[in-house]
Amino acid sequence: MAGALQLPIIDLSSPDRMSTSNSIRQACTEVGLFYLINHGVEEELRVRVFDESRKFFSLPLQLKLNLSRKEHRGYTPLYAEKLDPSSNSTGDSKESFYIGPLEDSTTQCKLNQWPSEELLPSWKPTMETYYRKVLSAGKRLISLIALALNLDEDFFEKVGALTVPSAFLRLLHYPVWNSGELESSNEEIYGASAHSDYGMITLLATDGVRGLQVCREKQNQPRIWEDVQNIDGAFIVNIGDMMERWTNCLFRSTLHRVMPAGQERYSVAFFLDPSPDCLVECLRSCCSESCPGRFPPIRSKDYLEERFSLTYA
Numbered sequence: 001m002a003g004a005l006q007l008p009i010i011d012l013s014s015p016d017r018m019s020t021s022n023s024i025r026q027a028c029t030e031v032g033l034f035y036l037i038n039h040g041v042e043e044e045l046r047v048r049v050f051d052e053s054r055k056f057f058s059l060p061l062q063l064k065l066n067l068s069r070k071e072h073r074g075y076t077p078l079y080a081e082k083l084d085p086s087s088n089s090t091g092d093s094k095e096s097f098y099i100g101p102l103e104d105s106t107t108q109c110k111l112n113q114w115p116s117e118e119l120l121p122s123w124k125p126t127m128e129t130y131y132r133k134v135l136s137a138g139k140r141l142i143s144l145i146a147l148a149l150n151l152d153e154d155f156f157e158k159v160g161a162l163t164v165p166s167a168f169l170r171l172l173h174y175p176v177w178n179s180g181e182l183e184s185s186n187e188e189i190y191g192a193s194a195h196s197d198y199g200m201i202t203l204l205a206t207d208g209v210r211g212l213q214v215c216r217e218k219q220n221q222p223r224i225w226e227d228v229q230n231i232d233g234a235f236i237v238n239i240g241d242m243m244e245r246w247t248n249c250l251f252r253s254t255l256h257r258v259m260p261a262g263q264e265r266y267s268v269a270f271f272l273d274p275s276p277d278c279l280v281e282c283l284r285s286c287c288s289e290s291c292p293g294r295f296p297p298i299r300s301k302d303y304l305e306e307r308f309s310l311t312y313a
Ligand SMILES: O=C(O)CCC(=O)C(=O)O
Pocket: 170, 172, 192, 197, 204, 206, 212, 256, 258, 266, 267, 268, 269
C-alpha cells in the first residue's frame, strides 16, 4: 500500500514573491512536486474542459482515429504509449489527445487537429481558452522558479526558453479496470507506467479519482510509491527532466506513475517545455568543483525528439 504524501502548497498570487520562491526552492529540491493555488484558471473553465474531454473520448473509436497523432498533435489510442520502456506491460492503459502551440507565426499552429465543429461545437474554443490561461500561469510560475534559483526573474525568457515554448496540453482518459481483469491479466497493467516528464514543468489537473503516485528516491530499489492526493482547484506541478538538467539535479524531476483505480479516470496535463532552439545547459550557480556539471548542453528540440522516440518505439 502506498502512503499519502504531504506536499507544499504554493500560492501564485501571493505578493510576497521572495517567500513564495523560497517555498518553491524547498519543494523542488526535496520532492520536485507541489500544489499550485490561486493560479488564475477559473474552476468553471476547468469543469468545461473535463466535460469536453469526456465528450471526445466517448466518440466512436473510428472518429477518434481519424484524428490520430501526427507531429505530436492529436489522438493516441489505448496501449499506444509506453512511458516506461523497461516495464513488462504491453503499453499504458490510457488514451489521450495532444494540443500543441496555438499562436505561432511558423507553421506550428496549423499542425493541431480538432474534432469537427458539427460533432463538438464548443470543443476548440474551450481548449484554446484553457491552453492560454494555463500557459500564462505557467510563465508566471517559471519566473518564480528563476527567483528560487537565485536568478533574475526573466532568466528563462532571456535564454530563449519562452520565445516559442513547446507547450502541450494533453487530455487523458484511463478506462476502468475491474479487479477480475487485473487478476487474470498476465501482464503488469499501468494507467501510465513509471516516468518523469521531459520538459521544464507540468501543471496537472485531475478529476479527483486516485491513481497518481510518486517515488521520491528514484535511484533506490525497491521503489517506494506514495499516493498524491488531489486538492480541488489546485494544479499538481512537477519538475521535468530538462529543468533537472539545467539545475544539475538540484531540482528533482519526479518519477511518477498512474495505477488502475477500479474507476474511470480523467486528467489534463499541461507540459511547459523550452522553445525548440533553446540550449539547456547546467547553470553555473548549480555547478562547483565538488559538483561538476553532469549533463552536456543539449537543444530542447533534440532532447524531446530523443525521449519521444523511446516512448513511442
Ligand atoms: O494522469 C495523470 O495523473 C498523470 C499523467 C502523466 O503523468 C503524464 O501524462 O505525463
